[in-house]
Amino acid sequence: MPPGLFPGALREGPMHGRVGNVRxxxxxxxxxxxxxxxxxxxxxxxxxxxxxxDGGMDTxxxxxxxxxxxxxxxxxxxxxxxxxFMELAGKPLIWFSLHAVEQSGIIDDCILVTAQNDIPxxxxxxxxxxxxxxxxxxxxxxxxxxASVGNAMRYIAQGRQPIPxxxxxxxxxxxxxxxxxxxxxxxxxxxxxxxxxxxxxxPSKDTIKIGDEKGFAVSTPDRSLVWNIQxxxxxxxxxxxxAYAELESAERSGKGAAGAGPxxxxxxxxxxxxxxxxxxAGAGQGLAGxxxxxxxxxxxxxxxxxxxxxxxxxxxxNIKITTPEDITxxxxxxxxx
Numbered sequence: 615m616p617p618g619l620f621p622g623a624l625r626e627g628p629m630h631g632r633v634g635n636v637r638x639x640x641x642x643x644x645x646x647x648x649x650x651x652x653x654x655x656x657x658x659x660x661x662x663x664x665x666x667x668d669g670g671m672d673t674x675x676x677x678x679x680x681x682x683x684x685x686x687x688x689x690x691x692x693x694x695x696x697x698x699f700m701e702l703a704g705k706p707l708i709w710f711s712l713h714a715v716e717q718s719g720i721i722d723d724c725i726l727v728t729a730q731n732d733i734p735x736x737x738x739x740x741x742x743x744x745x746x747x748x749x750x751x752x753x754x755x756x757x758x759x760x761a762s763v764g765n766a767m768r769y770i771a772q773g774r775q776p777i778p779x780x781x782x783x784x785x786x787x788x789x790x791x792x793x794x795x796x797x798x799x800x801x802x803x804x805x806x807x808x809x810x811x812x813x814x815x816x817p818s819k820d821t822i823k824i825g826d827e828k829g830f831a832v833s834t835p836d837r838s839l840v841w842n843i844q845x846x847x848x849x850x851x852x853x854x855x856x857a858y859a860e861l862e863s864a865e866r867s868g869k870g871a872a873g874a875g876p877x878x879x880x881x882x883x884x885x886x887x888x889x890x891x892x893x894x895a896g897a898g899q900g901l902a903g904x905x906x907x908x909x910x911x912x913x914x915x916x917x918x919x920x921x922x923x924x925x926x927x928x929x930x931x932n933i934k935i936t937t938p939e940d941i942t943x944x945x946x947x948x949x950x951x
Contacts, residue, residue: 677782678803679775680715680724680748680846681766684708684736684789685755696729697935698789703948707935710792712746720799721785723750723775727762730754750776759788760861760908767858770851779851783807786854786911787846790935792944798846798928805926806848813848813912814928815841844928847911853921854911860918861908 684698698708708726715721726749728736733752741749753769755762763786770779783806787794798814805812818840823831849857908914912923931947933940 676807677723677777677779678721678785679770679779679782679851680721680785680787681763681770682708682711682715682724682726682787682789683755683759683762684726684728685732685762686790696732698728700935700941702792702935702941702944706740707792708740708789709744711787711789711794712740712744712749714794714796714799715787716746716748718796718799720796720803721748722782723777723779724748725751725753725766725769725775726789727753727755727766759910760914763911764858764862767855768862771855771859782851783848784851784854785846785848788934791845791932792935793929793932793947794846795929795932798932801928802846802848802926805924806850809922809924810853811849811912811915811921812924812926813910814844814846814932815925816844816928816930816932818842819930841925843910843912844932844934845910849911849915853915853919857914857918861914864918 684696686697699706701707702710712724712726715724724746726736726741733754736752740746741752751769751774753765756765766786767784769775770784773780783803785799785802802812802814818837821837822835822840824833824835826832908917915921915923933943933947935941935944
């Protein structure tokens with residue numbers, strides 16, 4: 615946002631100024647402040663609170679949908695409770711990601727992906743209980759992460775959200791990463807506008823070895839080029855939905871598998887879930903048989919498109935809760951806040 619301006623702070627009448635090579639005029643608008651600008655050379659554009667939108671002629675910030683994944687199990691946590699529902703500082707683990715989404719000025723709505731049997735519980739004990747208004751859809755996940763994301767991508771591509779996201783951006787985030795911050799969301803938002811695809815990541819602090827199948831080191835990558843990948847992973851809507859559609863097409867076996875059921879409250883009956891079942895649960899098996907592993911969403915884009923994925927600085931505290939030791943680390947982070 616131009617320096618010194620914020621919603622509610624405008625004098626009567628328009629204000630004029632310059633940000634970099636953009637001359638702007640700010641005026642009151644319903645719901646906030648509108649900024650129109652002219653780039654050097656006379657090209658018109660519009661300034662959002664996050665800067666000049668790509669394309670110059672956009673009149674609104676593109677829609678941003680968060681897809682939060684919460685369909686995991688407690689197996690590696692050595693717990694009978696699914697890890698996303700385990701408590702951290704008195705709240706279920708998934709609360710932290712959803713709270714970050716709810717408070718964000720970037721995210722417009724959220725699709726929460728969980729186990730099919732947990733859908734009623736999630737609506738009542740997570741979404742309603744904590745007042746997460748941006749969660750508009752809760753859908754069934756798959757047996758693996760890529761299957762859960764595939765279900766969500768199909769849901770978006772079919773336009774089933776209350777407000778469809780056809781030409782905006784999708785932020786895919788692991789609900790087991792409780793330290794999602796507005797800074798990370800802002801950094802990835804800026805990069806997805808610029809590059810169309812990006813992932814939160816941090817440079818590796820450790821030396822990495824590539825080993826063989828017998829456990830012997832065979833090579834050592836240049837540590838300056840090695841990044842640890844996190845979430846959110848953020849893409850243009852069309853890019854990521856089409857990439858997952860290509861994955862499904864490549865792997866389709868001809869048989870449907872349990873997939874994404876209807877997501878809004880009152881539409882989660884078992885029969886409807888089965889009726890709308892998709893094919894993502896079977897995706898990836900053929901690729902694995904050919905020695906190709908789909909480990910994250912960027913992998914799908916890399917495999918099925920020619921689009922490059924930008925590495926965007928995340929945060930070292932943006933850890934994923936996977937083992938009991940991670941809970942101890944997360945509690946230490948929280949105590950330091």
